[in-house]
Amino acid sequence: MSESHIYQSAKTLQDTASQHRRHIHRNPELAFQELQTVEYAAKELEALGFEVKRGFGKTGLVASMAALSNGPRFLLRFDMDALAVQEQTGLDFASTKAGLMHACGHDGHVAIGLTVAKILSELKGELNGCYYLLFQPAEEIGQGAAAMIADGVLDFIQPDYALAVHLWGEEPAGWLGITPGPVMAGCKDVSIRVRGVGGLGGRPQKAVDSILASAHLITALQSIVSRKLDPLDSGVYSITQIHAGTNNNVIPDSVFMSGKPRFFTTEAEEVIVTSTKQISEGVAEAFGCEIEVEFGTSIPPTINDAAVCQAAYMAAQKINPEFEIGKNFKLMGSEDMSLFLQMVPGAIFFVGAGKEEPAKRFPLHHPGFDIDESSLVTAASLLLETCQQLAKSA
Numbered sequence: 418m419s420e421s422h423i424y425q426s427a428k429t430l431q432d433t434a435s436q437h438r439r440h441i442h443r444n445p446e447l448a449f450q451e452l453q454t455v456e457y458a459a460k461e462l463e464a465l466g467f468e469v470k471r472g473f474g475k476t477g478l479v480a481s482m483a484a485l486s487n488g489p490r491f492l493l494r495f496d497m498d499a500l501a502v503q504e505q506t507g508l509d510f511a512s513t514k515a516g517l518m519h520a521c522g523h524d525g526h527v528a529i530g531l532t533v534a535k536i537l538s539e540l541k542g543e544l545n546g547c548y549y550l551l552f553q554p555a556e557e558i559g560q561g562a563a564a565m566i567a568d569g570v571l572d573f574i575q576p577d578y579a580l581a582v583h584l585w586g587e588e589p590a591g592w593l594g595i596t597p598g599p600v601m602a603g604c605k606d607v608s609i610r611v612r613g614v615g616g617l618g619g620r621p622q623k624a625v626d627s628i629l630a631s632a633h634l635i636t637a638l639q640s641i642v643s644r645k646l647d648p649l650d651s652g653v654y655s656i657t658q659i660h661a662g663t664n665n666n667v668i669p670d671s672v673f674m675s676g677k678p679r680f681f682t683t684e685a686e687e688v689i690v691t692s693t694k695q696i697s698e699g700v701a702e703a704f705g706c707e708i709e710v711e712f713g714t715s716i717p718p719t720i721n722d723a724a725v726c727q728a729a730y731m732a733a734q735k736i737n738p739e740f741e742i743g744k745n746f747k748l749m750g751s752e753d754m755s756l757f758l759q760m761v762p763g764a765i766f767f768v769g770a771g772k773e774e775p776a777k778r779f780p781l782h783h784p785g786f787d788i789d790e791s792s793l794v795t796a797a798s799l800l801l802e803t804c805q806q807l808a809k810s811a
Contacts (some may be wrong), residue, residue: 419507422543423801424736426536427794432588432795433535437461439510441793445499445517445524448555449564451476454497454527458552461531462644465538467550470573473563476554479574481547482537488545488808493800494754494759495530496523496556505784520786521557522770525793529582545803545808549574559604559716562753571760578725578807579763582796583756584770586778592787593799594746595731596765602651602679602767603686604751606713607693608630609634610717613706615670626667628661631672635659637700639693641678646685653679653749654689679749681718719755721764725807731765732802736795744768750781766794766803 433542444453455476459469464569467480477498504518512518519525530550537548538618539546551570556563585594594600611631635656642652654676661672678689701708733740746767754765770792779785 421735421798421802423536423540423805424794424798426539427532427798430532430535431791434528434532434588435790437531437792438525438790439529441524441777442519443510443513444499444509445512445514445519447501448498448561449475449516449717451497451554458527458531461551462534465534466497467471473568473570473573474554474561476568477561477565478552479570480534480550480552483542483751486547488547489577489804489811490547490549490575491804492549492574492579492757493530493533493582494551494552494553494579494757495526496553496561496689497527498523498557498561500557500782502782502784506787508787518784520782520783522769522786522788523556525584525770525788525790526582527552528793529800532793533800536797536801544805548802549576549802556753559714559751559753560648566756570755574640577811579754579757579761580725580800581765582800583765583767584792584796586771586786586788587774587780588767590769590791590795591737591739591769592741592743592769594743595726595729595733595764596744596746597726598719599681599717599718600721600747601752601755602653602681602749603716603718604677604679605686605689605753606677607674608673608713609697609710611639611672611674611706612708612709613668613670614658616668618666618668620645621668625705626668626673626708627670628668630706630708630809631659631661631674632699633704634697634700635674637696637727639695641689641696645688645692647689647704650685651681651749653687655679664665670755677751679751680780682735683740692768697709706803716751716753717755717759719752719765720758722762723757725762725764725766728806728810729764729799729803731806732799736798736802768792
């Protein structure tokens with residue numbers, strides 16, 4: 418099998434891809450604040466001959482090239498936002514902003530998008546398909562895709578397929594995660610307020626202890642996954658923050674907590690919501706307090722289209738038959754790419770980006786997170802080669 422022409426082109430762009438990634442890494446920006454990132458990307462895209470359209474999802478943009486117009490319409494999504502994490506990598510291109518870091522690989526995703534753009538500009542006479550490169554804000558807070566959709570991005574693009582990649586630092590370069598069907602969990606924000614009666618720690622009988630009630634509530638919520646869901650279904654219920662009290666001698670009158678339950682089916686989501694309310698009512702009655710439960714932003718499970726995954730398998734074989742492919746790789750993490758995939762056939766693929774030395778491979782959101790930058794050209798090639806496979810079958 419001859420080597421992919423796309424991959425041949427991508428490999429010549431390794432240094433440029435790394436430069437893009439390092440520039441973005443030095444200058445991280447939080448959700449809906451990606452102004453410098455967008456300006457950098459727009460300048461690069463326009464220099465390659467792309468038309469850039471802004472106004473989608475506050476800081477999002479879409480780039481397209483008129484000459485690329487034959488075949489299916491492809492939406493390729495690249496998220497841009499960073500995290501509120503203090504970097505501990507020691508890299509010479511580490512974040513220049515205290516308390517902010519690209520700890521989820523979105524710096525690499527932007528670089529992948531710009532690498533895809535460069536390949537398209539070089540091979541536009543050879544490739545089938547009409548390509549729309551969507552640079553999305555606010556994936557980390559689960560709001561960017563919804564904001565772009567609300568601003569009409571799908572009406573503007575009218576895509577036949579939607580694709581994305583995510584760099585995965587726990588697996589080495591040369592590994593790919595291509596899973597048909599459910600691949601990432603849905604999630605739902607939950608906020609809970611426990612209201613008791615404050616009092617002296619030495620006279621608890623005169624108070625209604627909101628902390629004690631909260632401790633029982635958190636423990637009881639864990640029983641939803643273990644006792645309410647079908648054991649063959651998957652779910653996670655994580656309370657991730659709790660705030661209460663200001664003095665070690667005072668029982669506080671209220672406790673606030675929040676977190677994210679996660680699930681793969683709408684049935685599991687319904688069980689989690691209903692059971693949370695029932696358990697809260699029971700704990701409130703048992704402890705003589707009031708408990709208010711509020712569910713907020715929800716992201717559906719990410720479901721990959723089987724035909725698109727099949728095209729990706731074929732693409733991966735064409736790029737490098739030696740790739741290791743995980744066909745059953747799933748995560749309980751969530752991804753708002755799922756909103757695009759609810760409306761458009763497509764998939765999100767994982768691309769191994771871990772360092773050669775296993776001890777230097779860190780999970781997403783870790784302050785030491787870094788990538789093997791060869792994964793950038795692999796990811797760009799996988800996206801475009803998959804599009805070519807889909808275009809052949811269109």
